[in-house]
Amino acid sequence: MYRSVNRHRNRRHALVATVVGSALVASACSAEASSNEADGRAHIVGLIEVKGDSPNALDDYNVGAQIAVDEINAAGGILGEPLEYTRIPASVTDPQNARTAFLKAVDLNPSAIIGFPGGGSLEALTRDVDAAEIPMIHISSDGKLARGAEAGSEWLFSVNPDDTARARGAVELSKQLGADTIGIIATDETFGRTSTENTLAVAETSGIVVEGVRYVPPTATDLTGPILEFQNVDTVVSWTFPNVLALQMNQMLQNQIDVPVITGNSGPLVSANDLAPREALKNLYAVTPCAPKLGESVAGHNFAATYEEKQGTEPTASATQVYDAVHFLAQAMEEAGTTTDHEKIVEAMRTIEWQDGACASRYYSDEAQYLGHQMIAESFAGEGSIVAEYAVPDA
Incomplete structure (x- = not known):
């Protein structure tokens, strides 16, 4: 049984101009590690590369996360306190680098972790995920990382559908x-x-x-x-x-x-x-999973406008998914009534249905802990278009 939750859309829309115009404050995206465990503020760590970190790295994932953090904080934060966001570069091709980055994140004891667009590095450290007992949303659709699969974990969720x-x-x-x-x-x-x-x-x-x-x-x-x-x-x-x-x-x-x-x-x-x-x-x-500028979602169009204002280009599905992942975690913490009790946050992640995503219209966890349940086919000819849509059954 899922409990439906929504962002206050009127509040969010009124904040779009403020978010676009505001700088991404250092406290919201610091490469330096600092734990918020003492004051109980929400803290999300992004295991995400940006341009320059590796030959494969792009800025999309991190920009999506930063926009979400700015919106959440402009709307009052989580449980009345600001959300802190720390980015730690994590390789998608080097398992040892990825493990080092993950353990750095664990040392901060954050409320939750997001990241790892590629599943290969994460497969090698899911036992570390079990030991850490910190909720994590990864960006891969790797089926080996599903709950109950060989490299899955009770603490690990995918923002994607079944791979x-x-x-x-x-x-x-x-x-x-x-x-x-x-x-x-x-x-x-x-x-x-x-x-x-x-x-x-x-x-x-x-x-x-x-x-x-x-x-x-x-x-x-x-x-x-x-x-x-x-x-x-x-x-x-x-x-x-x-x-x-x-x-x-x-x-x-x-x-x-x-x-x-x-x-x-x-x-x-x-x-x-x-x-x-x-x-x-x-x-x-x-x-x-989506093409926010081309789809019919109001939340998707609003995110696309914010992203385009900041980056000068339209957002990718990847940026939009990370944006949604941060908002989903914020909703889970609000529902759980805590930013520090990881078990309560994970339970909320399993039971809420969030209906205000910019990529997917609704997010909920199936038994395998996939949160997304839709795919589209996009053509890049001309101005671009959506040529097909696919519903994805629960795993």
Whole structure:
């Protein structure tokens, strides 16, 4: 049984101009660690990289978190006190770096943790998550991290839907585009391999023929071989990081390969960060949880306007999900009536249904502790459009 909660929308809308105009104060985003355990204020740690931290890093995730923190604090904070936000860079490709970052976060004893867009690093430290007993929302859709799965934890939630949803959407979209054959390019790490395995399983029962799979390094600098190999398939499915997807789209344009490409959250990241020219993106599609500027959600449009005012570009699904994750945690703490009792916060996360998200219209935890339950397919041709929507059943 879920308890429905909503933000006070009129209060939030009145604050948009204030949030846009205000600076992101140092106390809300400090790279220096300082625990709020003594005064009981809410404290969220973001295990999130920004540009310059690694070759794969972008600012989207952190900007989404910062906007949410500013809105919450402008509206009175959590339980009447300001929310503190601390960012600690955490690698999505280096498990040892990721563990060091996580343990730094644990030392702060925050109310909750968010982060890890890639699931591979997190898989290696979920026993540390168990030991820490701090609620965490991760940004990956890695099925191995689901509650009850091999690397899952009672303390771990995903803001995404079940990780098979993206693969089902990609195959459905391929068929919608008239494809009989697909080729798969994937980064050689957990996200790429898991997404490929899911896609192969869905394709086997759908009538789509997979002509081949090519795994490439997350730091690839030349994809000529894979793209030439798949130049005659009907659709290329690309489960890759943004830097690799950008390289792929640029080299397909250079080689005059005119084949639709379907990807995941990397698609909006490549587009929003201008990692490839518009001409290279005309055949690009992405199966993601949302496209806030293109959808019908009022909360999504408001977030998109705030983000665009700050960044000069429209928000990605990734930025929007992190924004929603911070707000969801704020609602859970309000519902639990505490910012320090981790067990009560986790219980609230399992029982509330939050209906004011900018990405998903509603968030609630299923048994596997996935919070999101929708996917869309976005085209990047022209001004962009949503070409399909997919409901995702509980895991």
